[in-house]
Amino acid sequence: xxxxxxVRQLRLQKLARLRELGHDPYLFEDFPQSHTPxxxxxxxxDLEGAEVTVAGRITALRKMGKAAFFDLTRQGERVQVYxxxxxxxxxxxxxxxxxxxxxxxxxxxxxxxxxxxxxxVHVRDLSxxxxxxxxxxxxxxxxxxxxxxxxxxxxxxxxxxxxxxxNEESRSxxxxxxxxxxxxxxxxxxxxxxxxxxxxxxxxxxxxxxRPFETHHNTxxxxxxxxxxxxxxxxxxxxxxxxxxxxxxxxxxxEGISTRHNPEFTMLELYQAYAKMEDIQALVEDLCxxxxxxxxxxxxxxxxxxxxxxxxxxxxIDMLSKIETEAGVAPSEFETLKSAKAAMDRLGLxxxxxxxxxxxxxxxxxxxxxxxxxxxxxVENFPIETSPLAKKHPTNPRLTRRFEGxxxxxxxxxxxSELNDPIDQRARLELQAAQLxxxxxxxxxxxxxxLYALEIGMPPTGGLGIGMxxxxxxxxxxxxxxxxxxxxxxxxxxxx
RNA sequence: GAGCCGGUAGCUCAGGGGUAGAGCAACGGCCUUUUAAGCCGUGGGUCGUGGGUUCAAUUCCCACCCGGCUCACCA
Numbered sequence: 001x002x003x004x005x006x007v008r009q010l011r012l013q014k015l016a017r018l019r020e021l022g023h024d025p026y027l028f029e030d031f032p033q034s035h036t037p038x039x040x041x042x043x044x045x046d047l048e049g050a051e052v053t054v055a056g057r058i059t060a061l062r063k064m065g066k067a068a069f070f071d072l073t074r075q076g077e078r079v080q081v082y083x084x085x086x087x088x089x090x091x092x093x094x095x096x097x098x099x100x101x102x103x104x105x106x107x108x109x110x111x112x113x114x115x116x117x118x119x120x121v122h123v124r125d126l127s128x129x130x131x132x133x134x135x136x137x138x139x140x141x142x143x144x145x146x147x148x149x150x151x152x153x154x155x156x157x158x159x160x161x162x163x164x165x166x167n168e169e170s171r172s173x174x175x176x177x178x179x180x181x182x183x184x185x186x187x188x189x190x191x192x193x194x195x196x197x198x199x200x201x202x203x204x205x206x207x208x209x210x211r212p213f214e215t216h217h218n219t220x221x222x223x224x225x226x227x228x229x230x231x232x233x234x235x236x237x238x239x240x241x242x243x244x245x246x247x248x249x250x251x252x253x254x255e256g257i258s259t260r261h262n263p264e265f266t267m268l269e270l271y272q273a274y275a276k277m278e279d280i281q282a283l284v285e286d287l288c289x290x291x292x293x294x295x296x297x298x299x300x301x302x303x304x305x306x307x308x309x310x311x312x313x314x315x316x317i318d319m320l321s322k323i324e325t326e327a328g329v330a331p332s333e334f335e336t337l338k339s340a341k342a343a344m345d346r347l348g349l350x351x352x353x354x355x356x357x358x359x360x361x362x363x364x365x366x367x368x369x370x371x372x373x374x375x376x377x378x379v380e381n382f383p384i385e386t387s388p389l390a391k392k393h394p395t396n397p398r399l400t401r402r403f404e405g406x407x408x409x410x411x412x413x414x415x416x417s418e419l420n421d422p423i424d425q426r427a428r429l430e431l432q433a434a435q436l437x438x439x440x441x442x443x444x445x446x447x448x449x450x451l452y453a454l455e456i457g458m459p460p461t462g463g464l465g466i467g468m469x470x471x472x473x474x475x476x477x478x479x480x481x482x483x484x485x486x487x488x489x490x491x492x493x494x495x496x
Numbered sequence: 497g498a499g500c501c502g503g504u505a506g507c508u509c510a511g512g513g514g515u516a517g518a519g520c521a522a523c524g525g526c527c528u529u530u531u532a533a534g535c536c537g538u539g540g541g542u543c544g545u546g547g548g549u550u551c552a553a554u555u556c557c558c559a560c561c562c563g564g565c566u567c568a569c570c571a
Contacts, residue, residue: 067528135506
């Protein structure tokens with residue numbers, strides 16, 4: 001007996017026998033519970049001898065003739081249950097003998113402590129609430145050491161429900177991710193931000209440098225794209241008079257998949273009227289500290305051997321100055337395309353396809369600076385060519401009032417004082433549209449309605465975008481973005 | 497897209513040109529305070545898919561599929 005299909009047949013037979021005994025698991029609609037496993041342990045002094053009800057999945061089963069112990073696991077918490085034939089009678093004993101590891105059961109019984117000292121529920125009644133028809137990869141565990149957990153990454157991603165059952169670290173990571181987003185939402189609401197929802201389906205997807213997914217509306221016979229950012233609609237709302245808005249939503253980018261990229265991911269964007277870049281920096285500092293404290297319990301987080309310190313102001317660095325110290329390229333070398341390409345050649349980076357100084361600056365920054373930004377850091381003064389929606393720097397028209405946030409050598413946010421000059425914005429979008437027409441799939445399309453909105457008048461505004469998956473990854477120490485996305489995008493399993 | 501690594505029982509893995517092994521899980525038996533429960537016994541595999549070489553391929557070769565990592569892409 002081992003082929004998984006045989007196990008399934010056998011368990012279906014057990015299910016049939018349960019029904020013959022008048023115990024149909026699928027007739028139960030609820031199971032009120034008096035305590036969680038953690039409460040039973042934590043309040044043992046009060047509960048000893050008292051009756052409790054608790055339900056969960058059976059994750060271990062130790063039968064000993066006419067008695068048995070089993071573990072019930074619920075929401076990552078575990079409690080041991082003891083059952084013996086004399087206490088429950090023949091019928092319930094027969095029911096119990098049709099139970100397997102993986103089944104979901106509810107029990108009623110009194111709390112006691114075993115000879116070995118473990119707090120345990122002594123069963124008087126037991127209800128099978130769902131049969132598990134397959135062998136469950138639960139593994140075993142003692143003193144924090146695990147045996148035989150589900151480790152195959154492909155299986156964990158494709159069948160996340162098994163991963164969540166088998167790997168407590170995975171379960172708790174997704175709880176943390178959820179709390180991060182919850183804390184973020186509350187943080188913004190407390191500061192007067194209003195949450196809004198803007199269209200996912202758009203005729204032209206702009207606001208970021210990315211290639212969109214394409215789809216089609218049948219009735220309208222209209223080709224549509226999935227959004228690549230939230231930016232342009234949120235700024236329309238600032239024009240409309242909402243002064244603090246945010247959206248936490250899915251965006252879609254039709255690009256390669258890697259440990260840091262999933263085609264769909266969760267973006268937070270917020271816009272605050274009458275605020276500038278520095279105000280947004282303070283907000284990011286406050287938000288990260290809030291998340292660190294309220295989700296992870298401290299202003300200082302141990303991640304991958306590093307202590308991330310959110311208790312003090314972040315370091316601010318100038319992009320070009322840092323490139324000079326880390327890569328040895330002087331700001332003056334970025335004055336012409338020719339000298340910038342020469343600098344790239346000197347650093348061993350391919351320069352043939354480069355047509356803009358700004359792009360070269362960012363590539364050198366990514367290659368030589370980014371990975372060194374371990375503690376929370378803001379990089380300021382991005383080149384104008386790669387920042388088509390940001391206000392110009394007041395004294396250097398080749399730079400913008402834009403910054404990105406980094407920690408652990410990775411980017412996680414992007415923000416700027418928003419460009420609200422409709423004439424300048426038109427010129428920059430025309431340049432983008434020309435690049436798009438020339439085959440740069442990631443360039444921004446022209447958006448006449450957005451420009452019309454700016455012509456109505458947008459107050460000076462600070463904006464921010466945070467990749468919430470990236471942030472979850474960084475703060476939790478996850479190795480890949482797939483570990484913080486419940487169902488990451490994978491190729492379909494080949495039926496070959 | 498390129499390179500490297502991997503895919504063997506439900507899970508975690510070993511093996512290796514001659515019809516495949518372990519632990520856990522499963523099945524049968526014993527066991528009324530166990531906890532990686534224990535003891536005795538049993539079954540379980542298209543070795544990712546398809547070709548090729550060979551008397552013989554799970555093993556060697558080629559192609560493909562899926563995954564992982566690194567790089568590229570991500571202005």
